[in-house]
Amino acid sequence: MADKEETEQIIDVGEDYAEIKMGGGWFLTITLASSEKYEKEYIEIAKERGGQKRGRFNLNPKYARVLGEALIRFSDENGL
Numbered sequence: 001m002a003d004k005e006e007t008e009q010i011i012d013v014g015e016d017y018a019e020i021k022m023g024g025g026w027f028l029t030i031t032l033a034s035s036e037k038y039e040k041e042y043i044e045i046a047k048e049r050g051g052q053k054r055g056r057f058n059l060n061p062k063y064a065r066v067l068g069e070a071l072i073r074f075s076d077e078n079g080l
Helices: 004-010 061-077
Strands: 011-014 017-021 027-035 040-049 052-059
Touching: 040 061, 052 061
Parallel strands: none
Antiparallel strands: 011 017, 017 027, 027 040, 040 052
């Protein structure tokens, strides 16, 4: 399990944006975006390298906390 200091070094959080440094120049980006067509906000989670996004996933903001808690629980139960 990563300690708090180690985690702070790999996570960069700004307004409506978060970035997790992964290996090999890859980043996991989390951004708050809005749909012009539907006039709704959503969270985009993407794997990014060299400014180009690969593998995007859009998440309804009301499920963001549930996803975070599920990831923590998954990590704890699997010794990650």
